[in-house]
Structure formats: C-alpha cells, structure tokens
Amino acid sequence: MHEVLRRAAAHAEAYRAHSAIAEAAPARNYAGSLAAFDAPLPQTGSDPAQVIDDLERLALPGLRNMTGPRFFGWVIGASHPAGVAADWMVSAWGQNAGNHVASPSSAAVETVAMRWLLDLFDLPREASVGFVTGATMANFVCLAAARGEMLRRVGWDVEAQGLFGAPELHVILGADAHSTVFSALQYLGLGHDRVRRVATGAQGQVLPEAFAAALADVTGPALAILQSGQINTGACDPLDALIPLARARGAWVHVDGAFGLWARACPEVAAQAAGAELADSWACDGHKWLQTPYDCGYAIVRDAAAHARAMTIAASYLPVVEAGERDPSHYVPELSRRARGFATWAMIRTLGRDGIAEMIARHCRLARRMAATLAAEPGVVVVNQVVLNQIIVRFGDDAGTRATIRRVQEDGIIFAGGATWRGQWVMRLSVISGGIDDAEADKSAAAILSAWRAVQAAG
Ligand SMILES: Cc1ncc(COP(=O)(O)O)c(C=O)c1O
Known part of the structure; x- marks a missing residue:
C-alpha cells in the first residue's frame, strides 16, 4: 500500500x-x-x-x-504542484463529494473556495458556484439555470415539463462565441443553430449596435450570451455597454469567461472584463489561469435558487439540506463526484490574491513582449491586439503559416497550434503556463522565428 x-x-x-x-x-x-x-x-x-x-x-x-514553460497550445494552465498535491490527497481520501453528510470537509471547502472566488472576481456575493469539470460544463450548468428561470417567468416549468410545448426562448450570442457554448445549447434542447448570431468587430467582440438590434428584434423570454476572452484573440466583449442593454430588455445575460474572467483578479487588466458583475451567470476555469490540475471549472449563478432548481437531485436516501448547509451536487450535473474544491482552495491559499494578480499581469506582459519580438520580423504579422494573454500570428501567407506551425512542432522547443481566423490561417499562442518568465518567453519567440526563417529558406 x-x-x-x-x-x-x-x-x-x-x-x-x-x-x-x-x-x-x-x-x-x-x-x-x-x-x-x-x-x-x-x-x-x-x-x-x-x-x-x-x-x-x-x-x-x-x-x-x-x-x-514553453507550452502555448490551446488555453492550458500548468497544473501547479500545490494543486496537484491537493488533488492527490483528494484521491487518497477517496471522498464522494456529493453531499455535506457524506463528506463534510469536501462540502465545506467548496463553500469557502466559492466565497474566495466571488471575492477574487468581485461578483455578487450571493451568487452560487458549482464546481464542475471545466468551462464546457460551466456553460451548460449556467445556461440550464437561465433556461429554467426565463421560462419560469412566463409560467413554464421546464424542469418538470421539458421543452415540448414551451414558450420560445430566444438565444442571442456573438458570432465568435466559443464552440462549447454551442454544445451547451445543443445539450439543453435549445439547438446550436436556432440562435441569433450578432456581428462582431475585428477582434471578435460583439458590436453594441448589432446587439441592441438583435434584442429589439425578439419578443418574449431571451437569453444573451457574451464572453470575456475570445479563444483566439483574447478580446472581451464590452460588457459594461452590452449588459445594461440586455437587462433593460429583461434578458438573462451569461458570460463565458473560461480564462478571461480571471482578468478581474488582476488590477492591471481588470478593465477588460469591466461590467461582468452585471451579468446573471458566468463560466470560468480553474485549470486555466488558476493553474489547478484538470478537471476544475466554475459555474457561477447570481440567482442561487434558479441554479439549484436546474441541478438538484433529490431522493429519500439523500440528506435534506437545512439552512446554512450546502450540498455540492445541487449545483452540478453529477451526484457522485470528485471533491473538486480542494485544489481550488489550495491554489488560492498558495498564490494569494497578490500572487494571482502578479501571475496574470506577468503572462499578459510576456504576451505583449513576444508579440513585439515576432512583429519586428519581416513577413510576420501579429493579427490581434494583445489585450490579454492570447497572440495570433501570420507568417507570410496561409502556406507559410501552416509550414511554420509544422516546423515549430517538429523542432519541439515550444508547442503552438493553429486555427483559422477571419478565413486565414494563424498560429495561436496562449501565454498561460504558471512558471514562464522573460527568458523562457524570449527563447520561445526565438524558436518561432527560427522556424519561420527555416521555412523561408526551404522556399
Ligand atoms: C472561451 C472559452 N470557453 C469555453 C472553453 C471550454 O473550456 P473547457 O475546455 O475547460 O471545458 C474554453 C477553452 O479554452 C474557452 O477558451
């Protein structure tokens, strides 16, 4: 043993x-x-x-x-040793964290981690947090709460009656929303095509005039989905301008902030996500910018009762929750589940508010530094405004960009992937590895430029 x-x-x-x-x-x-x-x-x-x-x-x-420190693929945190060690303890303890009677500590640590997260993000302190596997599930849970509450307001109990015969619920979202939002809509019977896509600007942010027009165009219950941190550009929707428009119309506003919501925990970039506090629900990940190990996401809902109505699993053999108690399973889709609060608690304790802010600021600064180095090279174009930690870059044309990505991956000094943005291939770089410093960022930019030069030399 x-x-x-x-x-x-x-x-x-x-x-x-x-x-x-x-x-x-x-x-x-x-x-x-x-x-x-x-x-x-x-x-x-x-x-x-x-x-x-x-x-x-x-x-x-x-x-x-x-x-x-030289991994820039997708948007992936670096599993800080403190979070990993806490997660080992979770496995060793073998707790089923479904309810507060089965595992009092597992439930209690979530309650405390929830308060800390709401404080870090400066979101309404009455909100509830479901500790889920990641932002995909966080989007799903938040949108389930939104669906239930918006239909309840027009006299329809979707949790009991399902969607057949329900009043129509309109979904409005930015054209550059993350693919997992569409998946969540699909799981919820709202359909990934039955949505109004709102025009976005060059960086992928929802345009206020187009958003206002979409809101004016629908009658009845509506759900608006915005984002903080576009997967390619890092751009944040102008939430302080958009959310009041949606709220004036009586719509539920959800913000997908898988990584971008963390901007609120860093004074230097907090303005990017200003106004997020006005929303009704938020999705975020611990396994991105908080550096917890996988699986760690947060479904945050202002109306805790709507959250619990959408997710509660009740049975005679399960405990009744009295005032002042909290069952983790009432805020997530699963009953039996991993004690996900411990890794979050350990990471926030390890870094503290100051350490989290320092890390986010450092990542954003290094992203700007790498972008500047890359942009100084002939033939290289940084396509986005580097407002957070994401960089997208083109090397000559599509062929040059794809060849450079291939070459970088073959060289193996760093990892970066590709994507298409506005119809053109780009290399994507996400600066989010906890331990990266100036030297590693410079070494990484040099490795990318060396690959691009080799591609050019090969013709
Ligand atoms: C904006 C956004 N939303 C949702 C997700 C999905 O998150 P996860 O992979 O943790 O489920 C991501 C992942 O990168 C993301 O960037």
Whole structure:
C-alpha cells in the first residue's frame, strides 16, 4: 500500500523536475502510444507497485509537456504542484463529494473556495458556484439555470415539463462565441443553430449596435450570451455597454469567461472584463489561469435558487439540506463526484490574491513582449491586439503559416497550434503556463522565428 503511493510520488516528482526544462513535443504519437499500451485483457492481477512502474514507463514517451514553460497550445494552465498535491490527497481520501453528510470537509471547502472566488472576481456575493469539470460544463450548468428561470417567468416549468410545448426562448450570442457554448445549447434542447448570431468587430467582440438590434428584434423570454476572452484573440466583449442593454430588455445575460474572467483578479487588466458583475451567470476555469490540475471549472449563478432548481437531485436516501448547509451536487450535473474544491482552495491559499494578480499581469506582459519580438520580423504579422494573454500570428501567407506551425512542432522547443481566423490561417499562442518568465518567453519567440526563417529558406 505505502510502496505504491511512494512510487507514484517519486515518478511524479521526477516528471515535474524534467518538464521544467524539457522540450514540448512527445516522443511518441497516438499510434505508438496505442501500440505501447496494447495487450490482451489480463487474466490475473499484478503487484500494484509494478503496475505503477509499468504505467509510468508506457505513458511517459507519449505525454506532451503541458506543464513546462514553453507550452502555448490551446488555453492550458500548468497544473501547479500545490494543486496537484491537493488533488492527490483528494484521491487518497477517496471522498464522494456529493453531499455535506457524506463528506463534510469536501462540502465545506467548496463553500469557502466559492466565497474566495466571488471575492477574487468581485461578483455578487450571493451568487452560487458549482464546481464542475471545466468551462464546457460551466456553460451548460449556467445556461440550464437561465433556461429554467426565463421560462419560469412566463409560467413554464421546464424542469418538470421539458421543452415540448414551451414558450420560445430566444438565444442571442456573438458570432465568435466559443464552440462549447454551442454544445451547451445543443445539450439543453435549445439547438446550436436556432440562435441569433450578432456581428462582431475585428477582434471578435460583439458590436453594441448589432446587439441592441438583435434584442429589439425578439419578443418574449431571451437569453444573451457574451464572453470575456475570445479563444483566439483574447478580446472581451464590452460588457459594461452590452449588459445594461440586455437587462433593460429583461434578458438573462451569461458570460463565458473560461480564462478571461480571471482578468478581474488582476488590477492591471481588470478593465477588460469591466461590467461582468452585471451579468446573471458566468463560466470560468480553474485549470486555466488558476493553474489547478484538470478537471476544475466554475459555474457561477447570481440567482442561487434558479441554479439549484436546474441541478438538484433529490431522493429519500439523500440528506435534506437545512439552512446554512450546502450540498455540492445541487449545483452540478453529477451526484457522485470528485471533491473538486480542494485544489481550488489550495491554489488560492498558495498564490494569494497578490500572487494571482502578479501571475496574470506577468503572462499578459510576456504576451505583449513576444508579440513585439515576432512583429519586428519581416513577413510576420501579429493579427490581434494583445489585450490579454492570447497572440495570433501570420507568417507570410496561409502556406507559410501552416509550414511554420509544422516546423515549430517538429523542432519541439515550444508547442503552438493553429486555427483559422477571419478565413486565414494563424498560429495561436496562449501565454498561460504558471512558471514562464522573460527568458523562457524570449527563447520561445526565438524558436518561432527560427522556424519561420527555416521555412523561408526551404522556399
Ligand atoms: C472561451 C472559452 N470557453 C469555453 C472553453 C471550454 O473550456 P473547457 O475546455 O475547460 O471545458 C474554453 C477553452 O479554452 C474557452 O477558451
């Protein structure tokens, strides 16, 4: 028993020491990893310590170094050791964090982490927070609460009656909303195509005139979905201008702030997400800018009763929640669940308000620094205004950009992916790895420019 845990700790420690300096690319791809793991179903058991050794040996070559300082793919935090260690304890304790009787500490730590998060984000303190797997589920939970409350206001109980025969609920959202918002609408029976897409500006922010026109165009219950932190540009919708328009119309406003809501925890960039406090619900991730390990997201709803109505699971064998108590499962889709509050609690304790603000400010500063270095190179164009931590860059044309992304990935010094933005290929860089500093940012920009020069030299 002790040996298996000790070996896991030793392997993890060795991995993290290496990841701080290692290259970003895995040595083995999916096919190679599948071949490594592939084996017939074992008939008999094995020594658990040996199983952990084998697991490490088989997995290691196919792990991408997402915790290192030169990983810029998607929007992925670096799983800070304090959050990882707290999460190990969660696994070792084996708690089912569904309700406050089953695991009082698991429920209580969520209550405290919830208060800390609302304080950090400066959101209404009466709001409730569901600790979910990520922003995808956070969007889903918040939109479920919105659907229920907006239909309840026109006399329809969607939780009991479902959607057949319900009054129409209009959904208005920016044309550059994140794909997971559309997924949430799909899961909720609202349809990902049955929406009014509002025109956005060059950076992907919703245009106030277009938003006002969309609101004026619908009658009956409405749900407006805005965002703080566009996945490519990092742009935030002008929430302080948009939300009052929607509220005047009686619409529910949801803000997808998977990473961008964290701007509110950093005085230097808080203005980007100004006005978010006026919304009705917010989705955010801990496994992005707070650097918790996966899975860690927050579904935040101003109207805690609407939140609980959408998610509560009741049964005679489950405890009744008295005043002053809180069951974690009443704010998320699952009953049995991981005790997700501990990693958040540990990360906020470890960094503190000041440490979180410093890290976010540093990431945004390094994003501007890298963008400036890249933009100074002939043929390289930084496409976005770097207002947060996201950079999108073009290298010559589409072919040059794709070749540079390929070359960067082959070189393996950093990891960056690509996307299309406004019909053109771009390299995407998300500066969000907890430990990145000036030297690593400079080394990364140099690696990208070296790849671009090699692409040009190859013709
Ligand atoms: C704006 C936005 N919304 C939602 C998501 C989905 O978050 P997750 O992958 O944690 O579910 C992301 C992920 O990058 C995002 O950037």
